[in-house]
Amino acid sequence: MSREATGWAGKQKGLKPATWRVLMNLADRHNPDYGCFPDQGRIAADCEMSRRSVNNHLERLVQMGLIRRERRINPKTRKQMSTRYILGFEDDFTQEPCANTAHGIDQKPCAKNDQSRVQNLHTNLVREPVSTTKDFPAETPDPALRCLNACGPGLSEYSRSVIRDTDEVIHGWIEAGADLEADVLPVLRERTATARDRVIRTWDYFTQAVRARQTRREAQAARAGKNAEKQHVRSAAPDSDHVAYLARWINSGARVPPSAVTNTQRDALLARGLVSEAQLRALQIY
Incomplete structure (x- = not known):
């Protein structure tokens, strides 16, 4: 637990009770040396609410510029690690200045606080620096x-x-x-x-x-x-009548386009001795 974190969280105004409860839970789990890494299941259990409700309150805190969520990926396994929650008072919590220093929708401007960066908000209420x-x-x-x-x-x-x-x-x-x-x-x-x-x-x-x-x-x-x-069945066993028809066409001396005879039909013609290989080659049927 970080006294600085809980003290900072306790000063935040304009929050709904459930949202404030989630913020205080994050502050309570903040470590001054390592940061804040609770999973949503733990937050839900501590705050006695569903994960979906926790997620909605976390979204609200992000929109208000009070927290920032940092997704972490293991560089070796590429698997997702626990999310880091960066609180508004931390040194690496960066915000662009907001002209009105307002928390968000329907929120009153916050008073200046030298130890808090909450007033340095951005007008984009859904900004998520992830x-x-x-x-x-x-x-x-x-x-x-x-x-x-x-x-x-x-x-x-x-x-x-x-x-x-x-x-x-x-x-x-x-x-x-x-x-x-x-x-x-x-x-x-x-x-x-x-x-x-x-x-x-x-x-x-x-x-x-x-x-x-x-x-x-x-x-x-x-x-x-x-x-x-x-x-495959049709190709493997070509119709005998059609093969005989092709043989009569080839033996008639008429022009037979190479595309008229498939490879399977060609093999059947030769196997049955209906035409010669020389006849087929002359018609460019290979």
């Missing part, structure tokens, strides 16, 4: 990071920061048979191609579209397999 997918290599094997790479402007900076808490949805898609390249990534590109007003907080938002695309792909593959099997 690294975007540009920081992730395109060839990363992590499906979740590849999904982030695929998303366009329709997935806002804030959405990119909170959606990582639902990465298990992506693994569920893959376990259910969805193909990352053929089903998942195309859906994400299509659904986030343009900016949108609605905030996407979970990968489950795309589940229905991913499953629909998977179903179409599997149906097309099944039809293609049946058609290929039928074609």
Whole structure:
């Protein structure tokens, strides 16, 4: 626990009780030397609320400029590590100055405080200074990071920061048979191609579209397999009457285009002795 953190959090005004409770929980778990790294499950248990409610209150604190969330990735395994919560009083909590020094929507301007950086806010209330997918290599094997790479402007900076808490949805898609390249990534590109007003907080938002695309792909593959099997049967056993017809056409001396005789039909003509190899070569049927 950091006395500086809890003292700073206790001075913040204009917060709803539940939001203030989440902020105080973060401050209580702040370590002066290492920072603040509680997972959302722990915050939810301590504050006696659901993870969804915790996420909403964290979003509110971000919008008000009181905290910043920093997603961390293990450089070796590329797996997601616990989120670091940077509180407004910390030295590495950087904010652009706000002309009105207001906390956010419907908030009164805060008084100047030499020990607090809360007054240095930005007018963009949904600003989330979190690294975007540009920081992730395109060839990363992590499906979740590849999904982030695929998303366009329709997935806002804030959405990119909170959606990582639902990465298990992506693994569920893959376990259910969805193909990352053929089903998942195309859906994400299509659904986030343009900016949108609605905030996407979970990968489950795309589940229905991913499953629909998977179903179409599997149906097309099944039809293609049946058609290929039928074609193989026809090619393996060409109709004898048609082969005899081709033999009469070739032996008549008339012009026979090479495309009129398939390789299977050519082999059948030679095997049955209906034409000679020299006749076929003269017609450029090899």
